[in-house]
């Protein structure tokens with residue numbers, strides 16, 4: 001199986017569709033990240049056509065519509081469930097599309113916006129696709145997560161079985177290499193860490209399921225974890241308790257890049 005096939009996994013798509021009805025209620029961090037990415041968009045750029053790639057339930061819709069020519073926004077996601085739950089309803093055309101193979105002509109967008117989708121993609125395939133659909137001088141603005149993200153979950157499962165419990169996230173260096181390789185020029189890259197806190201370990205694990213992010217395509221566990229192993233996971237997470245609750249970390253990259261003129 002190629003890296004692209006292993007990442008663009010039917011199970012990942014199904015997990016996002018199953019989570020779609022709970023996503024907006026569970027995705028407080030994702031909403032903040034989306035807002036932060038909108039704030040990082042270059043001001044003064046004339047945007048006729050914009051693509052919200054991996055749009056989910058449409059957190060970015062209103063912000064992008066405010067910056068874009070009327071009817072200029074298209075939302076795309078590979079999950080039918082997410083598209084059906086999209087809050088902008090009929091106001092924004094919604095396209096079911098995989099970021100690795102976009103059904104759009106070369107050079108047709110001034111802006112490709114993508115918040116927290118690219119970690120699910122093979123960067124060496126999805127970034128060139130973003131560049132292909134951008135007009136010369138167009139902007140790609142995205143947020144993604146880097147290695148160390150969900151480290152608490154990774155550590156809690158460590159050694160209990162031979163499976164991965166968190167997807168393999170890229171490093172900042174991997175991201176820069178992939179951007180350059182795709183012919184994109186980095187105008188801005190901010191790296192930040194955000195920590196969410198949960199009342200208990202079950203709530204922490206459930207929240208990861210509610211945003212559709214618990215499915216690990218390559219090497220992930222498919223069978224239910226045994227009772228003893230689950231108790232170990234819960235105890236390890238509980239041992240990390242702080243006065244704010246049980247932490248879950250996200251190492252974020254916020255990128256604004258341009259395609260060559």
Ligand SMILES: C[S@@+](CC[C@H](N)C(=O)[O-])C[C@H]1O[C@@H](n2cnc3c(N)ncnc32)[C@H](O)[C@@H]1O
Nearest residue numbers: 016034054055056077078079098099115117120
């Ligand atoms: C964490 S959600 C983010 C959704 C939205 N951008 C937001 O800020 O709330 C990730 C989204 O990316 C979509 N996605 C993941 N891989 C994708 C792919 N290969 N092509 C298109 N969409 C994808 C998922 O279906 C999901 O809606």
